[in-house]
Amino acid sequence: MALAAKAAGPIYFGPFVVTSQVFYLTPLTYALVNLKPILPGHVLVSPRRRVPRVADLTPDEATDLFLTVRRVGRMVERVYSASSLNIAIQDGVDAGQSVPHVHTHIIPRRRSDLDHKGGTDAVYQLMNGEEGDIGRFQWQMMEEMARQEGEQGRRTGFPAVDNDARKPRSMEEMEAEAAMLAKEMEKEPLD
């Protein structure tokens, strides 16, 4: 599916091309792995059309998005041996949205998995902090690319406020996970 996704042309998350991170694709919706997952199996599901708000989705797009969330959620819960899921949409900038393109966070959960971070509900702070915010990570990645090219990054200032801050994963690691998840999606019943 990663290859099929590529064959279908570039897939955008906001202004970013994320084709190689995509592990599942329908005519209206895609699912992608994260640069810095909060927990193992933290993935995103988005409409292929770049619209900022849930209210901008057509009924067909909204339906396909949520059926994909349900199906992908079932898969990541199984593959990552989880027992629950956090499903969340920051629908608009005043709700914390960082990239103006609808995206649903799906985060597999296990009992006590975040006790060392403050408990079950720490997931939300992490989702909204530096970790889990793929938009900022994409900027960070672009910034790093710019830095390597000796240019000034477009956005600056990502201080390491958290000693436990995760490193962004390599493209190779993300592509390997996307390929694995694409295979696992094939095992999921359509309904």
Added chain:
Amino acid sequence: MALAAKAAGPIYFGPFVVTSQVFYLTPLTYALVNLKPILPGHVLVSPRRRVPRVADLTPDEATDLFLTVRRVGRMVERVYSASSLNIAIQDGVDAGQSVPHVHTHIIPRRRSDLDHKGGTDAVYQLMNGEEGDIGRFQWQMMEEMARQEGEQGRRTGFPAVDNDARKPRSMEEMEAEAAMLAKEMEKEPLD
């Protein structure tokens, strides 16, 4: 619609009858006002069938649920003069779910509305704390009813950990809001 909801028979949220809090009803889905909204217009959308997990929903139920979320979200954003929405499902107990019945939180957001509580993302802590947790509030209400009857409450221990803790709203206030929102739903296009 509040009356129509009643006419259709009792509507359950987990073990609780919430019929008079319901402001919108489809054959598969309902929307209800909150006992202690985190922010004005904080409502819940649930399947009528009492199932704990999104994966338990049939495709028709999942579709109807999310189309209802989209429609109700558009309405509360308009009625409460908001600019964004937080949409969240705690799908399973290890994700923080307190009542084993799928429910989608819809929370209208405005710029800087939670600055006094710690910023945009404080909504998640509030959603998961004492405030916003309708399940615990229903227990609390039952406990209060039991207390008034001179009996021991079924669950104890809701310390006032937050000086700013909201009081549960009266049934009259919730029914008035449900009636108002039912009228507003009639103004929303079906698509």
